[in-house]
Amino acid sequence: MALDDKQQYQTREFKVVGTRVKRPDGVDKVTGKARFGADMSAPGMLIARVLRSPHAHARINSIDTSAAEALPGVHAVVTRADFNEITDDDFTADILDNCMAGDKALYDGHAVAAVAANSPAVAKAALKLIKVDYDLLPHVTDVDAAMAKDAPVLHEGRTNESVPDGMSPNVLARYEFGHGDIEAGLAKADRVIERTYKTEATHQGYIEPHACLASMGPDGQADLWCCTQGHYMVRNTCATIMGLEQGQLRVTASEIGGGFGGKTTVFLEPVALALSKKTGRPVKMVMSRSEVLRATGPTASSSIDVRIGMTKDGRITAAFAELRYQGGAYPGSPVEFGSMSAFAPYDLENVKTVGWDVVTNRPKQAAYRAPGAPMAAYAVESAIDELAKGFDLDPLAVRLKNAAREGTKASYGPTFPAIGLEATLRAAKDHPHWTAPLGENQGRGVACGFWFNFGGDTCVTLNITPDGTVTVSEGNPDIGGSRASMSMMAAEELGIPYEQVRTIVADTGSLGQNEVTDGSRVTFAVGLATIEAARAAKREMCKRAAMVWGIEEDAVKWEDGAAHPAGENAGKHPPMTLKDIAAVASNTGGPIAGHHEANPEGAGVSFATHMVDTEVDPDTGAVKILRYTVFQDAGKAVHPDYVEGQFQGGAVQGIGWALNEEYIYGDDGVLQNAGFLDYRIPVASDLPMIDTVILEIPNPGHPYGVRGVGETSIVPPLAAVSNSVSEAAGVRLTQLPMSPPKVLSALHSK
């Protein structure tokens, strides 16, 4: 048969891809029928609640659970003593310690025990009967304070060999990237600025709290229903913690009310499994919002020094940044990504970043949309903006002058293939927003952002039903519209209508390993696997048609949803549609399916430029977002509504991070704003409609040119908003969030 098997991008005319089809999960979601994490129940189910440390740092001497266990209605209490210690896998051992504290409580909200009972009320009452004997320890929650030599120490002996001697044991790792000679480059500059920037920790703010239902039998088999970005990750992690074989634990992902990276690890699931194992009953756990904020995975707070030299015509001669991120009580802050991404948008001769991974008495950070990149971009893009304005240069022109393009050696190592940064900058320059007039106390800011995008383990199975409809099974929870996108790519490849395809998210027993829904990977990697699975099915269908027609397989081609005889010797046969072939499948060899398993590597980096107008109230420091436009390269926008939604969502989360969102710790190390009243995400009336401009510079590594779009959109807004507010206020701000008291104080210090 004559099919093009190349996974590389090929120019083509799209029929389904690029249209705005109806989303398959829409009706259930707006009618409340969709089943989220907390919507599953089981016969005989118990409800579990978690006892959490009220202290930022404390040694746990003992936990007396006897009174709780004696309370009528209580079935079991678990503490760390109920889990086997993990000695050969630090990564998973840290996850276990975060799910249930060992000899120390490391942050306010750290789980120390859990109760399974007949009802939430009994479970709640039982928590009050658990007696924990704590010795309070000194604590530290600020990244710079945690790096001081006399800072309270969280862990001894966990420092990576990359860290020089003599630093606080809280400093766990050092990263370095770059090339060239910084000092020589700075010497060529007409001006060098050196600034320090700070950002606070923020939470993903997903609307659905974590929830799960676990059932573990005495036969070693277990089932878990949960809200997660990756049920295969949940399976593998829980299997390690519970000492189960991966194949014996089946995990089903619920619908998911947002994740943004925060659901790429586990918090409740091992505890629910342990309680189920101990009681022999299904156990359900649902977090409250306060638990979500205190004890899940916000992103890092940061402290960043930047030194950049620029010539008076806007060329950057050298760029250096030192980044300090605290990622909570365990190793793994996203400072490595921050250090890699900080200067990625620029073509620089001399560039260097140094990153420090630091622990503090805060919850273990989890991924948050382009983890580590927004804070780095905030610092770098603020400094570039200040330099450009200092020379009275157009900030877009300065960025264009220094922009990375095809062939640029990136600051973190690789040489870029075709990329879209220049296209976003030119689109920004040409957009009416750029030249629209501004009023009094108003300012306009721009900033660029970069994200790597990932591939990862991926499996897709595509089945042809006897009546000729198509079902696609993927292993990635659908957060950003992947069911629609996969159905569209399958329909495109098969040449059939979108409505003829339904995509489901299959459980862990149904497919091979799948990386979590993260790294903006799904539309790229799962899309590639879907296209390849469809191609496999087409090959099989061509084979069946050849059999029916009694001709050679390679004398059949697939076109417009049907097999056609091809070539001079094929003979004249009317085309067989997918439905025709499906109808005779049983008699031509049995059911027809295609599948594809891969770890695709050509994800293709993504760039964006954001432009925002703000107005500052000079009497109160209040900031209003007046207008906002996102310019981003999508490679190929499979479903433009979802792509625009990703652009807008990232921008809005970035606006929240820039203006009012922050983790506020008191002197006692206790989180003061564990609720959506005082953890201020933007509300709808705070925002204008976020305008979007989709650029399409095809990714060479995907058959349709797709790039991930989910994360890049949160990278520029912190800096774009800060540059805008700094212009409106007439004073440069260097700390986030720019909450009204901070802005007013800056105005008064002018």
Add this chain to the structure above:
Amino acid sequence: MQYLAPTTVEEAVSALASHSGDCRILAGGTDLLVRMRSDMADPDAVVDLKRIDAMKQITPEDGGWRIGAAVSGAEMGEHADLVADWPGVVEATNLIGSTQIQGRCTMAGNLCNASPAADSVPAMVAAGAVARVVGPDGTRVVPVEEIPTAPGRTSLEKGELVDAIILPERGARGGDAYLRFIPRTEMDIAVVGCGVSLTLDDDGTCTAARVALGAVAPTVIVVPEAADALIGTKVDDAALDALSAACSAAAKPIDDKRGTVDFRVHVAGVLAKRAAVIAKKRAGGAA
């Protein structure tokens, strides 16, 4: 937990007075239910006032208005005559929570919740509102500013409840306004709040004024010096500056997660000025 839904004020008072445990009043429930859900309250009994007809009424009284304790913010907002007389009080009440919350929340509940940041309270205080308190020993009438005594505490005795808020007669050239500062545009809690009510005479001179500040002290405070800055003036720029300075001087806030002392002191003055300009305009004063 016991749920009681009396149909008369007497039954409600009797239930409150006779219950031996932690007995809470439920009007809109927009504070109480949140507290219960977040483990901050665990009452033995709840007395729901919404089945008492009189508590659901907005009634003209002595030229002013009697607003029953179970009247929702939305009902006040839809009452054209009330809005015409006391737009500041109504807009303050309508700032509480969201559209959904407005369907339930009440002004009396906002008062008795005794938060220094309660939105309706500075507006009521500025308006000179009084609370009608009913208890086992009869009925008394108390200026609203005397109900809260500290965050979460009131001067109500056991068995007492506020059954209505009474707003005085507005008069010919009166106007009121309430402004609050929040970091967002809605769904938030006042970092500073300011209510201003004033009366002008025929030539536009201010003859009476009351100014109250929220979220700058343990309770909402009345600022007589601020009122004095307006009385006898045409509410001109000089008077507004004096008003602003008096409010900043009277503000005794704390540093907390919602704002700093410096910020609140400054913004108290800013809001007072802005609210006074609106109140003056509503009173028919020249811009």
